[in-house]
Amino acid sequence: MNIVGPSRMILLRAGKYDYGEVELVNPLHLVGPNNIGKTSLIAVLQFLYIDDQRNMHFSREMAETRKYYFPDQNSYLLFECLTPGGYHVVGVQGLGPIRGYEFQRFAYQGQYDPGDFLNHERRIRPRDEVQHRLAAKDFHLLEPRQLRAALTGIGDNRGVNLGLVPIRQRDHYERFRAVFGNLLRLAHLRQDELKQFLLEIHRGDFQQRTIDLETGYSSQYRKVCGEAEGLRDLRAIAEDVRRVLTLAGERDGLRRLLPGLWQAMRASYGRTESEILVKKSKIEESLVRLGEEDDRLVGQETQGKEERDTLLVGLGKMSVELERHEQENAMFREFLVDFEKSRMNELELKIDRLGASLGQAVGATAEQVQARVVRMERELVGMHRRLEQFSRNIAAKVLPMLADADAEKIFQLVNPELLGLATGDEGCTIKDEPQ
Structure with missing residues (x-):
């Protein structure tokens, strides 16, 4: 333009x-x-x-x-x-x-x-x-x-x-000239010169060049004083007002962010809700499975308790049997199985002979039978004596010194009658015992 x-x-x-x-x-x-x-x-x-x-x-x-x-x-x-x-x-x-x-x-x-x-x-x-x-x-x-x-x-x-x-009037050029010259050197004007400069600019606009504030403007002066007091009060709280305005600006900025934040929050809430529902469904399925597992475990626990009670009853019986076995073990601790088997075989042979003798006794005389009875009584007395001497016979003394294999062989090599002899002052004496 x-x-x-x-x-x-x-x-x-x-x-x-x-x-x-x-x-x-x-x-x-x-x-x-x-x-x-x-x-x-x-x-x-x-x-x-x-x-x-x-x-x-x-x-x-x-x-x-x-x-x-x-x-x-x-x-x-x-x-x-x-x-x-x-x-x-x-x-x-x-x-x-x-x-x-x-x-x-x-x-x-x-x-x-x-x-x-x-x-x-x-x-x-x-x-x-x-x-x-x-x-x-x-x-x-x-x-x-x-x-x-x-x-x-x-x-x-x-x-x-x-x-x-x-310009409208010829003399207005002098005013322009003064104003223009002062504008060029405005930085060098004193305060009174600046006032005169402003008055000169607006000289045609003033009806009078002086003002009596006390006479014509007392009410306005009081009003100005009141406004000045109010201005001082405002200046006193100016910093607070600036801070309030700053906070208000921040508030407005945050309010402008609220719609977007609300949309983001709703979207996040929806995603989180979906995840929670999925997790809830999985948890409910897990609870159902755990309930079934709990019922199964309770059944197993009940069955285990029953089996435990059965085992405890059996254990009690076994304890009684064990106690009985321990008593019998104590009773038969010195009982020699091989020796007794040998004696049992010997007795069976005697029973067989007795059976044969009974068969022959049918035709025997009273004297013959009486003689056999006397002989049998002597044998019975001997057997009673051997039974009394069982704990101190040769077999009870020798067998603990031998291994199991040697103990089985000794009954084959040595006469059982000899193994049944008593030891001590009234019986046999064993020499060359292992130390």
């Missing part, structure tokens, strides 16, 4: 610049170290807006300032401006040291063309050549009053109507 006003600023051999070109259409921020020409570049705008150099403000005296910006006749300050009638260029040219480094202003129609001021070697053209090239563009020299008229549209402007400072 095109806006009426300066669009470009060009410096040719002016100040610290051999050639400088600055776009003014958009806001501009100058950044750089000190003493490279930032302030002097901004102050150049005074040559466009202020008609009389006596009302300009620079960091040096005006004579030094002119020498700084216009060291020779080839020094130019050019301002390309978009006006209601099209583009115009307002220029300022130095007049050189012979004329005290003064300057003159000029204007011509159209946009800035570097070829009007620079040759093909990028060197500044001579003054006459420049004016000759600009003559076709309605070139005019401007006096300070004519520049003023061109800016404001009031007075003789020699056909140059810039319209950069539209």
